[in-house]
Amino acid sequence: MRLSELAVGMILWAVPLAAQDLTVVSWGGAYEAAQRRAVIAPFAEETGRSVTVARYDGTWSALAARGATEGWDVIDMLADQARVACDKGLLLALRPREMFSRAALSDFTPRRPDRCAVPQNAYARVMAYDDRAFPGIKPTGIEDFFDTERFPGPRALQRGPDGILEWALLAEGVPPEQVYGLLSTDRGLRLAFRRLETIRDDILWWSDPSEPAQMLAEGRAVMAAGFNGRFVDVAQSGMPLDIVWDGRIIGIEVWAIAASTDTPDAARAFVAHAARPEAMARLAERIPYGPTRVSAFERIGLHPETGVPMRAHLPNAPQHGGRVLVRDDAWYANTEALRDRRFRAWLARGD
Known part of the structure; x- marks a missing residue:
C-alpha cells in the first residue's frame, strides 16, 4: 500500500465506528466461501467487528424489497445493477476521493470507483x-x-x-x-x-x-x-x-452500500478494506476472479489449499x-x- 493511500485509510479508520454489527450481502456458493476467508474474516479480525453474511439474487429489486427491513449494509453487486440502484436512490454516496488517494484511484482498472460503487473483481x-x-x-x-x-x-x-x-x-x-x-x-x-x-x-x-x-x-x-x-x-x-x-x-463486480444502512462509517471502512490490493489478491488466490487494481496482480500466488497457480485461471x-x-x-x-x-x-x- 502506498504511503499516501495509507494516510487516507488512517483518516477513514479514525472515524469512531458504532457498536452494531455489519451485514454484508453476497451470492453464496464457492464465491461467498472465498470472500469469507479472503475479505470478511480479515476485516472482522482487524476491527473486532462481527460480520453477518446474507444472500440474494443479485438484483437491485431485491435490495429495494429487503435491504431496509433486513438491515443490509454492504452489498456485492454487478456494476449495471449498482448503476440502476444508484439512480433509484437505493445506494449511499461513497465519496471515492475521501476513501482513496489519487494514486489508489488511478490503480483501478478497467473502471474506477464512482459515486455509488467500488470495483472489486472481474469475472x-x-x-x-x-x-x-x-x-x-x-x-x-x-x-x-x-x-x-x-x-x-x-x-x-x-x-x-x-x-x-x-x-x-x-x-x-x-x-x-x-x-x-x-x-x-x-x-x-x-x-x-x-x-x-x-x-x-x-x-x-x-x-x-x-x-x-x-x-x-x-x-x-x-x-x-x-x-x-x-x-x-x-x-x-x-x-x-x-x-x-x-x-x-x-463483467465487473462492485461493492456498494445500502442507503438505509445504520452504520455508514463502518460500511465505508469495510469497502475500503475490501478494495485493498492485498485483499483482492487473497480473493483471486481462492477463486479465479481477477482483481480490479493493477497492483493486486503481482501479489497473486498459489491457491492456499490446492497449490494451483491462480493467475493462469483469471478471466x-x-x-x-x-x-x-x-x-x-x-x-x-x-x-x-x-x-x-x-x-x-x-x-x-x-x-
Whole structure:
C-alpha cells in the first residue's frame, strides 16, 4: 500500500465506528466461501467487528424489497445493477476521493470507483462442458453451444436474457465490437432470439449461479453457461469439466452500500478494506476472479489449499485467446425492462 493511500485509510479508520454489527450481502456458493476467508474474516479480525453474511439474487429489486427491513449494509453487486440502484436512490454516496488517494484511484482498472460503487473483481460468463459427453471432437467456440447436431445434449442456461443474447450474435458471426450496438436495435434482438430458438428444446434453466456446474457434475447437462469461478472450483475437485474461453463476457463486480444502512462509517471502512490490493489478491488466490487494481496482480500466488497457480485461471489471462466481450454496463442498465419483456415474450411462445 502506498504511503499516501495509507494516510487516507488512517483518516477513514479514525472515524469512531458504532457498536452494531455489519451485514454484508453476497451470492453464496464457492464465491461467498472465498470472500469469507479472503475479505470478511480479515476485516472482522482487524476491527473486532462481527460480520453477518446474507444472500440474494443479485438484483437491485431485491435490495429495494429487503435491504431496509433486513438491515443490509454492504452489498456485492454487478456494476449495471449498482448503476440502476444508484439512480433509484437505493445506494449511499461513497465519496471515492475521501476513501482513496489519487494514486489508489488511478490503480483501478478497467473502471474506477464512482459515486455509488467500488470495483472489486472481474469475472467472466463462459461456456463449460462435460468432457465425458464428447469423447471425440470437443467444443471449442461459442458457436458449438448452439450446435446440437455435432454436440447433442441438454444445455444449462440462466433463465434470463443476460449473456445468451451476446453469444447468439457472436454465433451469427457478428464481431465482438459490434454486438452491443446491434443489440440496441430491433433487428439485432430479433436475430439473437432467432438463434436462441434453435436450442429451445435443449435448454435446462437455472437461477442460482451454483447450479450450472452442479448440472454438469451430475450429468444432467452436457454444456452450461455460467461464471468461470464456479466452473474452475468444480474442475479442481476432480470433475472432468472443461471451459471454453472463446466468447467470454467479462463483467465487473462492485461493492456498494445500502442507503438505509445504520452504520455508514463502518460500511465505508469495510469497502475500503475490501478494495485493498492485498485483499483482492487473497480473493483471486481462492477463486479465479481477477482483481480490479493493477497492483493486486503481482501479489497473486498459489491457491492456499490446492497449490494451483491462480493467475493462469483469471478471466483476463492473455493465454485464453478467442473472442472476448467486456460487458457494457450502461447498455445493461438502460435496457433492463426491454430485455426482460422480449425474453418473457420469447418464453411464452414456447409454452
